[in-house]
Amino acid sequence: MQSRAMRKARHIGHKIALACAAVCALLMLPAFGGFVWLWQTRGLGDTWTPSLLAVVAFFGCCAGVLYATSIPQPILPRLDDSAVDH
Secondary structure (H helix, E strand, O other): OOOHHHEOOOOHHHHHHHHHHHHHHHHHHHHHHHHHHHHHHOOOOOOHHHHHHHHHHHHHHHHHHHHHHHOOOEOOOOOOHHHOOO
8 A cells, every 4th residue: 555655746736626625525514404404394205305415415426526636646666768678
């Protein structure tokens, strides 16, 4: 398993993706609260209840993808000139 020292530093694009992942994760909380509230007051038969559950899933998937995008790539080992066939 590689350690953090074996990865490149985060550049500005990685930092923006990480910040957006945090925003999406935070937006999941009120959406989930609204889903639970609608579920208790109106039930699953109302069209807004499953729609808010879809919003929660959307923000969760966006947060996961953006977090995965924010992880820097590992540093590749240098190629030895003798190993390359010319």
